[in-house]
Amino acid sequence: MKILVCISKAPDTTSKIAFTNNNTSFDENGVQYIVNPYDEWYALVRALEIKESIGAEVTIITVGTSNDEAIMRKALAIGADNAIRIDAEPTDAYFVALQLAEFAKLNAYDLILTGKETINFNGSQIGGMLAECLDSPYVSVASKLEVEGKNIRVEREITGGIEVLQVSLPAVVSCAKGMAEQRIPNMRGIMAARTKPLEVRPALPVDALTSFSSYASPATKSAVKIIDANALDTLVALLHNEAKVI
Amino acid sequence: MATLVYLHATENIGKGSLELVTYARKIDSDVTVFVTGEAPNASLETLGAYGAKEIIVNRVLSVSNNQQVCAWLAQHAANYSTILFSHDFNGRSIAPRLSVRIKAGLISGAVSLPETNGAIKVNVFSGKAFGFVKCLTETRIISLLPNSIAPELIGGTCTVREVNEQPSTQGTIAVLEVKKPEGAIPLPEAELVVSAGRGLKGPENWGMVEDLAEALGAATACSRPVADIGWRPHHEHVGQTGVAIRPNLYIAIGISGAIQHLAGVNGSKVIVVVNTDAEAPFFKAADYGVIGDAFEVVPKLTEAVKKFKAQA
Ligand SMILES: Cc1cc2nc3c(=O)[nH]c(=O)nc-3n(C[C@H](O)[C@H](O)[C@H](O)COP(=O)(O)OP(=O)(O)OC[C@H]3O[C@@H](n4cnc5c(N)ncnc54)[C@H](O)[C@@H]3O)c2cc1C
Ligand SMILES: Nc1ncnc2c1ncn2[C@@H]1O[C@H](COP(=O)(O)O)[C@@H](O)[C@H]1O
Secondary structure, three states: OEEEEEOOEEEOOOOOOOEEOOOOEEOOOOOOEEEOHHHHHHHHHHHHHHHHHHOOEEEEEEEEOHHHHHHHHHHHHHOOOEEEEEEOOOOOHHHHHHHHHHHHHHHOOOEEEEEOOOOOOOOOOHHHHHHHHHOOOEEEEEEEEEEEOOEEEEEEEEOOEEEEEEEEOOEEEEEOOOOOOOOOOOHHHHHHHHHOOEEEEEOOOOOOOEEEEEEEOOOOOOOOEEEOOOOHHHHHHHHHHOOOOO | OOEEEEEEOOOOOOHHHHHHHHHHHHHOOOEEEEEEOOOOHHHHHHHHHHOEEEEEEEOOOOOOOHHHHHHHHHHHHHHOOEEEEEOOHHHHHHHHHHHHHHOOEEEEEEOOOOOOOOOEEEEEHHHOEEEEEEEOOOOEEEEEOOOOOOOOOOOOOOEEEEEOOOOOOOOOEEEEEEEOOOOOOOHHHOOEEEEEOHHHOOHHHHHHHHHHHHHHOOEEEEOHHHHHOOOOOHHHEEOOOOEOOOOOEEEEEOOOOOHHHHHHHOOOOEEEEEEOOOOOHHHHHOOEEEEOOHHHHHHHHHHHHHHHHHHO
């Protein structure tokens, strides 16, 4: 089977989040980029597990600039077979989804995996948009995925339980915790990644539907009130009278 | 122009639905609610008191078939300038589809009403910052994070109309089963959360955490290493790579407060931290702190809560 995994970059989780240009852009000064954890730990690793158990070709795709090739090589080192980069600076989720769809349409993928969301924009948009472009079924925030012939069996958490779905292929699934375990690339993988194919393709002209106008940091908390470990009645009273949360 | 709210409603109308209708009404008083789910008409009618004018309920559609729900909403979308979803697991699957289908910008993870310039504040960097997003199309789709606006009762009534529209789609999605864990309060909607980390030393010590949660009527959560080593189930893991929550009260016990953990919980209104280490980074993000051993503090806190509840 043919699996396409959508990979995006995200600032390392310990990065300091600050903004420049009058709070209109993210301050990349000193920021390390990593593969978005949902894409790497869950989507990509699950795709590789499927490949190992029933055989599959795993292609990764990124809409981004040449700066993103480092994180793409990491995904190849973990085990993807080949990589596609659509050469453009993403403007919004719609823009990215249309680029991904354009490529996906050429290749009849059975399964397309995305992360649940990017940890920088937290949009959770691209998987659903891509599914609509392809007129395919979509499962968001899945925690388990098994291939069963022409279908997949997918689990996802819903209010008060876990829903088990049977979905016809081709389909798009966004992946979250539970799907797979993180893999650390080994030396052989890193060496092999250097020579794996990474194809660069031009982007389609697409007008974005949304735009970020500015950013703000959350208001700083006032200093913590320390409560004596033997005065927990006081804490309960404060939570009731002052904080009004119980 | 009018606003459309999409709701999936089973049995009773939850607080999240009241938040959505309140938000919609504040944008424009002409609010129509499109509903899937089994909720009886009588409970749907209660939405009138929060500003809904008309309810259109479609009981033949399965919410899990987002292709169909999207197609249904798209058939009616032209009459509305704002379309609202909850940014929950249903909103996350239907709203992006609809955005492509009707070519309307989607602003996801909204935490407040539109500013005067039309920009909407959203959560970004996993709660470490906010962004202001503008929609460049005439129709805008917004998905609202739970707990972002207080429901407002304004009085009023609405009509309920049942429809049976079932658009055909290409692929298929069938629900095979729903597994229900015993009695637990689902984390993303919980208003009170008690959470514990590696400071608890082992899974056998979670009884006191559960006792405190039960006394408060809270859901339980945990830090990532605790879920990774299997002390607690994965769905309890909160943080940047787990569930992001925004409860009214978050009590963190034996959790150091690493930046990745904070990212998933710093939207909480009030944070209480219990930790033996006065230097634990979590105290910087806390409203109230108790420096002490969880094994002594937690049972005492549970007693204090029980005493308070008995008096109330
Ligand atoms: C890419 C990435 C993503 C991550 N995502 C997440 C995430 O989503 N969520 C998450 O939680 N973590 C995440 N982490 C891990 C995070 O960095 C921390 O390692 C983790 O949160 C620490 O968990 P902890 O606080 O339970 O354990 P520890 O750091 O070991 O802290 C235990 C705390 O308990 C206190 N303690 C010890 N004994 C007691 C006692 N008897 N009573 C009271 N207090 C006591 C200690 O003082 C200490 O502060 C991520 C890490 C990476 C690299
Ligand atoms: N520039 C990109 N290129 C390829 N895939 C992307 C890109 N941005 C996001 N994605 C994928 O879409 C998922 C959801 O992203 P988002 O909708 O931005 O939260 C991510 O987890 C990725 O799998």
